[in-house]
Amino acid sequence: MNITEDELRQITLQAIDELGEKASPETVKKVVTEIIQKSGETVVDNTAKQTESGKVILTSFGLNHPGIVAGITQTLAGTNCDIMDISQKILSDFYTMIMVVDISNANVTLQELQQKMNAVADKLKIKIYIQHEDVFKHMHRV
Amino acid sequence: MPYEFEEILETIKMTEVEHFDIRTVTMGISLRDCYDRNIEVTKEKIYSKIIKHAKNHVKYAEQIEAQFGIKIANKRIAVTPISIPFDAFSSKDFIEIAKTLDKAAGDVGVDYLAGFSALVQKGFTNGDLEMINAIPYALAETKRITSSVNVASTKAGINMEAVNLMAKVVKKTAELTKEHDSIGCAKLVVFCNIPEDNPFVAGAFHGVSEPEVTINMGISGPGVVLDAIKNAGFTDLNTLAEIIKKTAFKITRAGELLGKKVAQMHGVPFGIVDISLAPTPAEGDSIADVLKAMGVEDVGAPGTTAALAMLNDSVKKGGLMASTSVGGMSGAFIPVSEDQGMIDAAKAGHLSIEKLEAMTSVCSVGLDMIAIPGDTSAESIAGIIADECAIGIINDKTTSARLIPAYGKKVGDYVDYGGLLGKAPVIPVSTLNSKNFVSRGGRIPAPMRSLTN
Structure with a gap:
């Protein structure tokens, strides 16, 4: 999973926004790392998605x-x-x-x-x- | 039983006997956000974006095929015309971009990715020129990329500078791919009034007014129409038109259903159904055979243009009723090399480039997949392209030229690509000279037809 600079910047900005007053360089780094690791794992796959009458x-x-x-x-x-x-x-x-x-x-x-x-x-x-x-x-x- | 016995058997007969398939499900992906000053970063962005959206494209399409028992022959990708987002780059960079697109297409498992394109009906930007000059090299160095350039439109007229340039590009492409019967030219189309949502390769691209990602569907089914006409026996033409309409309605409905389902699986908006009769070189999957079943002895006989016009119109009328979102080319295709009946007619000398030109004025595309002698001059090719564009701008329709000036070959020789691209005999082109007309350059002004407001 490759993340471009733009995406990284967006994730960081959103993390700072959501952390609000709790934001410090350490907490932001921790949150961003977690998000990146998580996004690497989620493979979107809708194979099982079937909405028909059956x-x-x-x-x-x-x-x-x-x-x-x-x-x-x-x-x-x-x-x-x-x-x-x-x-x-x-x-x-x-x-x-x-x-x-x-x-x-x-x-x-x-x-x-x-x-x-x-x-x-x-x-x-x-x-x-x-x-x-x-x-x-x-x-x-x- | 909620369905009549005959209805169910009719559907099975269409898919199992009459080659009814969906010709293509094409995912359009916008690359407008992929520009970066640094070419390496741009390439990375393009690659990631295509992989991100199209990773499951083939898999989903296959699942829908199985679910409904209707084959989807091709799974493809179209992108934003490359010259638009990457206008600042040079020819060298455009070739790099083509290679990146080629790799991404290979990695997601599609056979063609279309959109190495430019829209220059009114004039060139610097990037357009750089990109067009890169086309022969890009096509020679990649396998899955197809290219199209729009040189005329009803609103803008015909850009003769672009026509002349494209004639040279077609010749150069033929030369650079001479080892493989000039196959590069089979992946390069010159257009007039190009549609922005056409799902059919090689002329597909993802228009600038399209959403981020979309799914477009191209139907097929000459075999189904052929059988319907044969079963009808000797009826008058009103009845025949009615039969073609009904058949087109059914195949379009199936196409729209499958397209919507694929789009639903991707979670992206469904774009359009292109109600085109698209032939393949397979036996019984030929537009020429449909025309013959309508009553002309062979394609090229007097009456061929009228028969094609009626076929095309009936397909549109049936398809229009069947789908709320019709778009793309929508009409019958008459590529020579991809249609066994057309190949035979060209081989027998029944089909000249002049008759083909007349036929293009009543069907959806233009002079398509026609092999001409390798020594045809760039001026003559420019003249042919200009003729096609003239038909397009005056009649406010899409026309195109996908000519193969087969390098080193002469009349009677063959180009043979196998597969869907098929095989075509080299047919003669008039040797009369049009240099003093095409080399004037400039623009043929937009016609009266353009003043519709």
């Missing part, structure tokens, strides 16, 4: 065969995801299934759920996509 759309399709719904729902149950709606269509050998899933109380992040579902998709030789609900809301609702 609903995702899981779309799955491929050749129909036994065990597909079981495979998917098992993983959803295991991660504490709540299925709010299911809809599916079968056209000759092909199926398409769409689920609305609430992941608000899930014990995994969306990325981890996607990774788990990729493994399921590989095993069952089908395709599974998980996308946040908002993208459908924005694209198809005015």
Whole structure:
């Protein structure tokens, strides 16, 4: 962490201001050193900041065969995801299934759920996509 | 179910089959507070500021990609036009600044950083001249820096001194990067009416009226529009315009959503969505293919300009309704080397530089990524730039020239950069002389159009 001269001056001036009458060369030095050490440690990271409703759309399709719904729902149950709606269509050998899933109380992040579902998709030789609900809301609702 | 089955499948089809992606999420960073008398301190300030704001840029964008299942092809940075805050420096210092920017871009993991730029439509400051003269060396000695210079505007007219200077700079850049097919020229754009919030590299920069830090989004999606047109069958043009509008609406909405989410993660204001159809050399991601699907045999056929005008207008109308903050270029791009259909048309001789010039009068940019013979004179290049600027100032629109006078190459040869920059055949330029016109210098006065008050 590099601090420019300007920033250092600002920190010092603010420290003097806040210390008021207590300001002496020693106390100011102590406070400024503390601030600089602290600022070195704080790495701003908003990765976990997610403000959405927590609903995702899981779309799955491929050749129909036994065990597909079981495979998917098992993983959803295991991660504490709540299925709010299911809809599916079968056209000759092909199926398409769409689920609305609430992941608000899930014990995994969306990325981890996607990774788990990729493994399921590989095993069952089908395709599974998980996308946040908002993208459908924005694209198809005015 | 809150959504129709077909709606969900349509979105999946767009992202998985039709190459729908967000072309770029560009973080604009102001460098106006980074000046110091001492060049070393300036470099330190620039580096720290970029790292401070853009450290998580790539990471956040990737997280949003995963969350919404839509790919963001490029994560980039734009900065304040370098000539403005650092006006007091010399050419040598500007090259140092370019290297610092290059290092910062590499360290935060973005492929391009744009804004090695100057705005000289009305005249040069000393710093502008020093900076422009540094461009060929800066582009030759860095990998990730792109440069743009605005030489004309509707309000100011065309600065012919700047046009002539830029023609020489383009030639010099081609020479200094001759080992790599004059790749420096692919990173240098000469503009008229440059937008201040364009997220698309190489012409991006962070305008002087922009906030401290902002996120701008550039959408893409020629593949989605292409499929929509193909599926529509042989309809009349009203219906076709409607189809393009609806498609543009959907992709713009997705773009705006993702842009806002990335900005939210950074805790910075969201800027604009640039509703441009931007092609890539990938199969099915081509503007030329869209024009062909509309009915012209190949790009360059009579009717091409009309088809492009309609496409461009429909994309704007759909996009405008979809987003409250439209900006940047907003229109279709027709770069030759970055679009397989355009490459093929140029190779087949269907596409001349004159037809391309006509097309630029109805789309969002100008003569873009066009390889011309290496021995084209600086005067001819100046003439081409001046023609583009004339289209821009009279029609009150952005135009540009990103020409590659490929050093040592002649008509029929190729420049090949791979990746997004693609590959282009060298096409002929008229050998008629315009020296006695361009060398008069001075300024072409601002047109009638400028007196709008």
